[in-house]
Amino acid sequence: MLIALLKGKLIDAAYAERRRDYLCPACKQSVGLRHGRQVQPYFAHRAKEACTVFSEGETQEHLTGKRQLMAFFAPWGPITLEKILPEIQQRADCWVERTGKQPAALEFQCSPITTEQVTWRTDGYREISAYPFWILGSRYGRQKLGWSLIERFATKLKGWGLCLLFWDVARQELRVDHHLAQDSLGVYVSKTTWVKTLAEFVAGSHVLPQVTLDYWGWRERLARDLRQKQSGVLDIQEVLYLAGHHVLSLPKFLHTKATTLPLFGRGLLLWRAVLVTKLFALPTDFITTRVMNDLAGESFTIVGGHPEAVWFTAESVLPLAQANLLALLTTEGYLEAVTGGWRVCHQPKWHIN
Numbered sequence: 147m148l149i150a151l152l153k154g155k156l157i158d159a160a161y162a163e164r165r166r167d168y169l170c171p172a173c174k175q176s177v178g179l180r181h182g183r184q185v186q187p188y189f190a191h192r193a194k195e196a197c198t199v200f201s202e203g204e205t206q207e208h209l210t211g212k213r214q215l216m217a218f219f220a221p222w223g224p225i226t227l228e229k230i231l232p233e234i235q236q237r238a239d240c241w242v243e244r245t246g247k248q249p250a251a252l253e254f255q256c257s258p259i260t261t262e263q264v265t266w267r268t269d270g271y272r273e274i275s276a277y278p279f280w281i282l283g284s285r286y287g288r289q290k291l292g293w294s295l296i297e298r299f300a301t302k303l304k305g306w307g308l309c310l311l312f313w314d315v316a317r318q319e320l321r322v323d324h325h326l327a328q329d330s331l332g333v334y335v336s337k338t339t340w341v342k343t344l345a346e347f348v349a350g351s352h353v354l355p356q357v358t359l360d361y362w363g364w365r366e367r368l369a370r371d372l373r374q375k376q377s378g379v380l381d382i383q384e385v386l387y388l389a390g391h392h393v394l395s396l397p398k399f400l401h402t403k404a405t406t407l408p409l410f411g412r413g414l415l416l417w418r419a420v421l422v423t424k425l426f427a428l429p430t431d432f433i434t435t436r437v438m439n440d441l442a443g444e445s446f447t448i449v450g451g452h453p454e455a456v457w458f459t460a461e462s463v464l465p466l467a468q469a470n471l472l473a474l475l476t477t478e479g480y481l482e483a484v485t486g487g488w489r490v491c492h493q494p495k496w497h498i499n
């Protein structure tokens with residue numbers, strides 16, 4: 147930690163001298179000043195007993211990054227380092243008071259954290275009407291873009307779409323991985339932009355990620371997962387197999403260049419394939435809206451779809467994907483909209499492309 151209590155007043159480690167009566171501002175236990183040639187000064191608890199608010203083992207990256215972020219966000223208004231928020235039992239790495247706007251809490255996340263912890267802390271900030279920015283350290287910056295990062299940290303920001311924020315201590319720049327999406331083959335896509343100033347961050351970017359569907363790579367992965375009996379892909383194959391289909395030979399008309407919010411598990415294409423298989427295997431040629439919605443939801447689960455992340459849900463995504471698919475099936479002449487649902491006109495051809 148960078149801030150301690152001395153005789154009832156907060157003091158920054160950068161201006162502190164060695165003495166023995168510094169206290170942790172959160173738990174009021176004794177803390178000592180540490181510094182060396184290479185490391186910037188910081189405070190650490192003396193006692194081994196756990197502090198309720200500050201976790202020990204803070205890295206130099208975390209200590210340095212906090213100060214850099216403080217400078218980066220300074221144009222927004224007065225910033226407090228390590229703001230203690232007793233009402234929610236939390237401590238923000240930086241706290242920005244913004245005139246006429248809700249305060250921003252900056253969390254510079256360098257250590258491991260679970261989804262539950264992120265949800266809990268995010269909800270805490272919402273409770274006191276603060277907007278939390280989760281800004282990720284190098285541990286996360288090295289990770290491949292995937293569900294684990296997206297679930298916990300992806301947020302929608304004006305000008306950036308759904309995005310992840312990283313702070314690079316060496317470059318002293320903010321990395322924004324923005325317009326996060328998933329292509330129809332389930333591949334996560336994003337565009338990376340490095341931001342040097344807060345003004346650039348506020349401005350956003352209109353450069354969208356390139357989406358190039360790699361069918362060959364997708365088939366390779368599916369074939370491998372089938373060989374290795376990977377449970378997710380077996381669940382999908384089982385549905386198709388019972389209708390006499392195979393996961394590696396999907397009807398061409400189902401293919402799409404559309405992207406989705408990154409909640410679709412193994413992707414929009416397989417979801418379409420599972421749903422179409424289920425629809426046309428029904429022992430009736432009349433499908434009610436209710437049955438349609440249920441099957442769409444079941445298919446979403448089968449392809450490993452995620453109902454929600456910390457910051458967004460599939461609530462609007464699934465109906466949209468469903469509407470698009472139904473429009474396609476109608477245009478292709480397989481279904482016809484009738485009162486209360488849909489009538490099956492004829493079975494789609496299912497053959498190897």
Ligand SMILES: [Zn+2]
Nearest residue numbers: 170172173197
């Ligand atoms: Zn403490």
